[in-house]
Amino acid sequence: MLKTHNCGELRVEHAGQQVTLAGWVNRQRDQGGVVFIDLRDRWGITQVVVDEATSPQAHPIARDARSEYVLQVQGVVRVRPAGTANPELETGEIEVVAQNITLLNASRTPPFYINKEERIEEVRRMQYRYLDLRRPSMQYNIVLRHRIIKFLRDYLDARGFVEIETPILFKTTPEGARDFLVPYRLQPGKFYALPQSPQQLKQLLMVAGYERYFQIARCFRDEDLRGERQPEFTQLDMEMSFIEREDIMQLVEGMMIALVEGVGTNKQLLWKPFPRLTYTEAMEKYGSDKPDLRYGMAAVDVSDIAGKSGFGVFQTNVAEGRPVKAMRVPGAGAVSGTQLRKDTAELEDLARSAGAKGLAWMALPTDENDEVKGPIGKFFTVEQKLELFERLEARPGDLLLFLSDRCEVVYNAVDILRRTLADKLNLLDPNQFAFIWVIDFPLFLWDEENKRWDPSQHMFTAPMPEDLPLLDTDPGKARGSQYDLVCNGYEVAGGSIRIHDRAMQEKIFPLIGQTMEHAREQFGHMLEAFEYGTPPHGGIAAGIDRLAMLFAGAPNIREVIAFPKTQTGSDIMAHAPSPAEPGQLEELGIAVVIEEDKEDA
RNA sequence: GGGGGCGUGGUGUAGCGGCCUAACAUACUGCCCUGUCAAGGCAGAGAUCGCGGGUUCAAAUCCCGUCGUCCCCGCCA
DSSP states (O other): OOOSSOTTOOOGGGTTOEEEEEEEEEEEEEOSSEEEEEEEETTEEEEEEEETTTOTTHHHHHHHOOTTOEEEEEEEEEEOOTTOOOTTSTTTTEEEEEEEEEEEEOOOOOSSOSSSOOOOOHHHHHHTHHHHTTSHHHHHHHHHHHHHHHHHHHHHHTTTOEEOOOOSSBOOOTTSSOOOEEEOTTSTTOEEEOOSSSHHHHHHHHHTTOOEEEEEEEEEOOSOOBTTBOSEEEEEEEEEESOOHHHHHHHHHHHHHHHHHHSOOSOEESOSSOOEEEHHHHHHHHSSSSOOTTSOOOEEEOHHHHHHSSOHHHHHHHHTTOOEEEEEETTTTSSOHHHHHHHHHHHHHHHHHTTOSOOEEEEOOSSTTSOOBSTTGGGSOHHHHHHHHHHHTOOTTOEEEEEESOHHHHHHHHHHHHHHHHHHTTOOOTTEEOEEEEEOOBSEEEETTTTEEEESSOTTBOBOGGGTTHHHHOGGGOBBSEEEEEETTEEEEEEEEBOOOHHHHHHHHHHTTOOHHHHHHHHHHHHHHTTTTOOOEEEEEEEHHHHHHHHHTOSSGGGGSSSOOOTTSOBTTTTBSOOOOHHHHHHHTOOOOOOOOTTTO
């Protein structure tokens, strides 16, 4: 070893010890006769003192040392002279008096600061990702991610789960996203697909009798990127046999609580056990199947009251079956008239961008004797207003927003209004975790474009037993045995009880527009497996990137992925993707045909 | 596929028609300095303002296109 201690561990009790440290120059302070070097490694920073008089060998090297030079320092630990301790440093009580310094490697001037937390343009960070990752904040994120994964592994291992690897080179998987294809030289013209998840394989492991499986699995989906989505991402993939929905939810909930409480961050659970919302409740109240419950502002149906008001839009909509929903924004009405008009105009624009035709509002005065402000107030009788306020639990100074349209439009608008208002009103505390379960999803969602039902999760999700008859009569009403774990507005895990019966599986295919022929071709091995004693089973997959992001308090998952891709799927450092060599393509029997720019070529 | 933001010395920002021969901080280079820790002092170097075109007497600044990146919708659980 080139070091006997790391740069974060030396304390007063080490005083007098001969030590060797190695690391990077975080900062160098040249005082002339004495040079201070803050030596940094993954564990911390230790001050090295180099005195010209007592360390003639080390002094010139220390003088020439620059940021990010790699040094090995041999010296003696000493308690710092009185008055020179640095309470900012964990090692601030001591310093290492250098006897010998070896320059292990020099460094060019880095393109950005390693020793200073400053927002740097992301292109630059990605171009020099190895330097970006050297920054302490990134090292914290990456190590935190490791701790999360380690915790989950240990937790599941202790409960009889077996970690099993599944292939990356596989076949199209039924998650509904676009596949990444990998051409294969030995069979020109044929392609592997990278797994969108190990879904089929983990079910087959249940058929194989492993009963409790997990894997830290890389998944691949060729869809557009977002802050929370990368083309390759990591899931904690799990599957269990002989269990019911409740068993998995309990296990995962216990695991998440233990993780939050055991992984050593300052994150607080807002509540436990985790509340459960049905999909319908989530949509009705929050307009989203992954609502952020760190704040309220739930939508409340006021169709009955609004329909009786004198406001024509509400009357017509309610008469034609379109709901009127109201949201209470605490305190947002207690501003000047000018400000109120500006705020509500902005919110109305937002609602319009979500497809709504408008946004009505009432502002409750802070003085209860004043009139309610807002253009629709006059259409409501005093009694109607009081009824509204009571239902919304409105207080003086609140702003009430009213939306009325088709359900989907109202949901959309409620969702975007809630999220925007929460941000504006500073209601988003990243240290608070609001975990909730969303259950009772519809098994299918109608795909208007292709005029068919689409599985809302995937084709192996079992219907809720009591909804089986609906498959024949009204498939849209059938609920799936699906459960999603949501935290702070992010879906962090999703799973279901699976179909383990061939007949049931074959019943699903035609409903989702799969011909039997195509289904057998793609999934024949699954159907066949179901005939050999498949146990009832189910599972869940948790997004490790999103969890790590939440635990790190990071704004996107790139901050917790060592080498992420940009929004266009590029790796700026390595310049991937890149054209293939003609010889490689020839071996694969592939010709690249790139469309010339359609018109303006 | 669509909408929006951003792109100025190495880095982070300012400048948003003429006072820009582009400012500030920091980093960088040299010299001075024996208790600093965002060290300090003095001196210095460093930018065709992403790229291309246009408008104008005059463009970092306005317009169009393009490239890159980020956010959002679609897409994706």
